[in-house]
Amino acid sequence: MTGAGADSLRTALVRQLTANGTIHDGRIAAAFEAVPRHLFVPQVPLELAYADDVVPMKQDRAGVLTSSVSQPSIIALMLQQAAIRPGDRVLEIGSGGYNAALLRELAGPGGAVTTVDIDADVTRRARVSLDQAGYGDVAVVQADGEFGDPERAPYDRIVVTVTAWEVAPAWVRQLRPGGRIVVPLRLRGQTRAVAFDLVGEHLESRSTTMCGFVSMQGVGAHYERYEDGLTYDEDQEDEPRPKGDVLELRRERRWSGLQVHREELLLDLYLWLATTLPGYCVLDRDGEAAVATADSLAYLSRRRGRDASHVELGCSGHGPGARVLIDRVVEQMRRWDGKHPTFQVHALGAELPRGFHIARRHSYITVQWEA
Ligand SMILES: C[S@@+](CC[C@H](N)C(=O)[O-])C[C@H]1O[C@@H](n2cnc3c(N)ncnc32)[C@H](O)[C@@H]1O
Structure with missing residues (x-):
């Protein structure tokens, strides 16, 4: 041509x-x-x-x-x-x-x-x-x-x-x-x-x-940590995590009533959970947001919503503490309410503003939430 x-x-x-x-x-x-x-x-x-x-x-x-x-x-x-x-x-x-x-x-x-x-x-x-x-x-x-x-x-x-x-x-x-x-x-x-x-x-x-x-x-260069089907950031070494294949245990599930558009990217919700709940990680199999404790794992689920273009969000879980964990995740999902994150970067050793601080090699990334 x-x-x-x-x-x-x-x-x-x-x-x-x-x-x-x-x-x-x-x-x-x-x-x-x-x-x-x-x-x-x-x-x-x-x-x-x-x-x-x-x-x-x-x-x-x-x-x-x-x-x-x-x-x-x-x-x-x-x-x-x-x-x-x-x-x-x-x-x-x-x-x-x-x-x-x-x-x-x-x-x-x-x-x-x-x-x-x-x-x-x-x-x-x-x-x-x-x-x-x-x-x-x-x-x-x-x-x-x-x-x-x-x-x-x-x-x-x-x-x-x-x-x-x-x-x-x-x-x-x-x-x-x-x-x-x-x-x-x-x-x-x-x-x-x-x-x-x-x-x-x-x-x-x-x-x-x-x-x-x-x-x-x-x-x-950086590396995410892959452990037992879960992905963590480098700084999340001390997060609790279940041993073995907890996903094989019986599944519990609860729907939240939260309706979102099918096409909506939920990355703000995921980051909200990551910065407000301990044990946040990502499922390797489908990239779904998850939260782990020492014996249980819960992760986001979706089903058809009020019409074909909406889905309802819920939470599924496995392990002896799954019900408690699911309730905690669903409650936190409802608190998100469409808030957006803002970010600040400060050098290590600098005075930090309020917010959730993510430690990197040379700096802190602070996440704050706005309505
Ligand atoms: C997505 S491509 C860049 C696309 C490009 N800006 C364009 O015009 O479309 C990413 C590039 O980053 C380079 N890269 C990876 N690590 C780097 C580093 N530490 N310093 C500089 N470049 C790097 C890779 O070699 C690759 O060519």
């Missing part, structure tokens, strides 16, 4: 993302119109280059995806969160070239963009594609992004496009006062892109969106 074919596919993609409400900022639409995405994914047909889908680029020996050119709608949502202004100095962690070109469009002639990737294959390819597409002044650096890029710091904006366990201290150090960082944070089995503003010495969240990215490699 010709360049004209690529142009019309690109226009169609921008129309689609605008019509479904993903893009609501004219500058972002213009950037998507300007950047020839197909040059960054030359191995796939034009139709796939301009589909709203991720394009896988590299796998490790075990077949795990380690690099991709991200899905346009996720990129658009994160760019809106980042609110890049003309003249901004921007650092991207995790390169593919495509998002760096969009950032370059948004930062304009007075701005600057640096993109860092740990993988030399990725930076080599990004350099070639950026040059071909006319973005030769984007700096492409091969390094562990955990350390940012001190050479070109400070930055007004940092956009992380790889799943991180915490906000690396170097990113905070390299951010200008009042600067913003958007980072996909992995927390209690879920990933959200959080936009944080630097306020004094700490970070305060301004918005969050759901997303999925490949995991960070290098010094900042």
Whole structure:
């Protein structure tokens, strides 16, 4: 297909993302119109280059995806969160070239963009594609992004496009006062892109969106703990957990009366349970939110709700303490009442605000709840 074919596919993609409400900022639409995405994914047909889908680029020996050119709608949502202004100095962690070109469009002639990737294959390819597409002044650096890029710091904006366990201290150090960082944070089995503003010495969240990215490699790599069919974060070593296969024991169940739309993402409810009940974990088999004690396990269940588009939430459990645990979970589900989380990040040793504190290697992530 010709360049004209690529142009019309690109226009169609921008129309689609605008019509479904993903893009609501004219500058972002213009950037998507300007950047020839197909040059960054030359191995796939034009139709796939301009589909709203991720394009896988590299796998490790075990077949795990380690690099991709991200899905346009996720990129658009994160760019809106980042609110890049003309003249901004921007650092991207995790390169593919495509998002760096969009950032370059948004930062304009007075701005600057640096993109860092740990993988030399990725930076080599990004350099070639950026040059071909006319973005030769984007700096492409091969390094562990955990350390940012001190050479070109400070930055007004940092956009992380790889799943991180915490906000690396170097990113905070390299951010200008009042600067913003958007980072996909992995927390209690879920990933959200959080936009944080630097306020004094700490970070305060301004918005969050759901997303999925490949995991960070290098010094900042992290591991979830898988034990007896349950997944925990690294810091949850002391949580109680039942021995053996408690799921084999007789099932108890209680329905809550809580009705939610079938399509509704319940990640806020899950995080609410994670930050208000001890023993929170995630079932490996289906990613369902669960709560464990030393002898029992309870997890969320759903059944048809008041109509075909709603489901009723409930809780199922196994083990000698299942009934008590189920009652506790259902009561806590009812207390959630649609509240949304906000996040703060403080360095270890700093004074912490009220809220639920999640310990990471270099920082605390504090979760607070708003009606
Ligand atoms: C989803 S891809 C980035 C997509 C890209 N921003 C785009 O334009 O679509 C994530 C990238 O992060 C890189 N990565 C993983 N760990 C990293 C680290 N510690 N520092 C820098 N890059 C890292 C991977 O090599 C991979 O290329």
